[in-house]
Amino acid sequence: MKASIEQGHDSSLTLITGGTGKTGRRIVDRLKAMGVPTRVGSRSALPAFDWNNEADWDACLENVKTIYISYAPDLAMPGATDTIQSFVNRAILHKVEKLVILSGRGEQEAQACEKIVMNSGLDWTVVRSSWFFQNFSEGAFIDMVQVGNIALPASDIQEPFVDVDDIAEVATMALTEPGHNEEVYEVTGPRLMSFADIAADLSRVTGREITYSSVPHGDFVRGVKESGAPQDVVWMLDYLFSTVLDGRNSTLCDGIKRALKREPKDFFDYANQVAESGIWRKVA
Numbered sequence: 001m002k003a004s005i006e007q008g009h010d011s012s013l014t015l016i017t018g019g020t021g022k023t024g025r026r027i028v029d030r031l032k033a034m035g036v037p038t039r040v041g042s043r044s045a046l047p048a049f050d051w052n053n054e055a056d057w058d059a060c061l062e063n064v065k066t067i068y069i070s071y072a073p074d075l076a077m078p079g080a081t082d083t084i085q086s087f088v089n090r091a092i093l094h095k096v097e098k099l100v101i102l103s104g105r106g107e108q109e110a111q112a113c114e115k116i117v118m119n120s121g122l123d124w125t126v127v128r129s130s131w132f133f134q135n136f137s138e139g140a141f142i143d144m145v146q147v148g149n150i151a152l153p154a155s156d157i158q159e160p161f162v163d164v165d166d167i168a169e170v171a172t173m174a175l176t177e178p179g180h181n182e183e184v185y186e187v188t189g190p191r192l193m194s195f196a197d198i199a200a201d202l203s204r205v206t207g208r209e210i211t212y213s214s215v216p217h218g219d220f221v222r223g224v225k226e227s228g229a230p231q232d233v234v235w236m237l238d239y240l241f242s243t244v245l246d247g248r249n250s251t252l253c254d255g256i257k258r259a260l261k262r263e264p265k266d267f268f269d270y271a272n273q274v275a276e277s278g279i280w281r282k283v284a
Helices: 022-034 054-063 080-093 106-119 142-147 165-177 195-206 218-227 231-244 255-260 267-275
Strands: 013-017 038-041 065-070 098-104 121-129 149-152 182-188 212-216
Touching: 022 038, 022 065, 022 165, 054 065, 054 080, 065 080, 065 165, 080 106, 080 195, 098 106, 106 121, 142 149, 149 165, 165 182, 165 231, 182 255, 195 212, 195 267, 218 231
Parallel strands: 013 038, 013 065, 065 098, 098 121, 121 182, 149 212
Antiparallel strands: none
């Protein structure tokens, strides 16, 4: 069944692109709870939204006032700037008033997409983040946690991993409340962590040993390909581990505190909560 939570035909809608993704579905849930008329931007929604099919964009932009832009798989992908420029141009034609874009820390291509939004003449907010906590529970690394060994080409680089729920809360506020225009919220967790630190916290909350192993980059990429992962996912992981994970993002920022007036969630608290669900139980 196709997803739709729109209310009324003449409402000023909020379009959530990537509306079934990690951040998007959380934002949709928040907006729905607030009674905000919302259009889910997804290939499974009605009308359908697909970043690769411009012909469908006009139907999705009808009666839309505000947009959350979450480009999949990543703004660093070749061609993303052209797509974002085309989408913003179409949004302007539909008299959209506000854009909130999820961007990537330390990614030159993502910052180019931010500039497109900033120079659109529309109200805008940028939410800039790096690695999600939820990559270990909903994303590419969950199988590694279940097996008990996080094997990645990351050495001892520290990253300010961030909770997707915090990101969604910041984005929801930017979409619905005044006071967030022309803000770049660079969102991070409260501490820098290496993947070994992640493994240590996961060991504590699961009650079993979860290790981190540094593997050669080439071996990792070959393994991702052999797993049958889509080509764009292979490209993205290759890019992130070969280019972005070099220490450039090893600083904490105050975006969550500035936007939400509170401290960001810590990885241990997230992991402790997820562990209770049982999804990290050892795979036989």
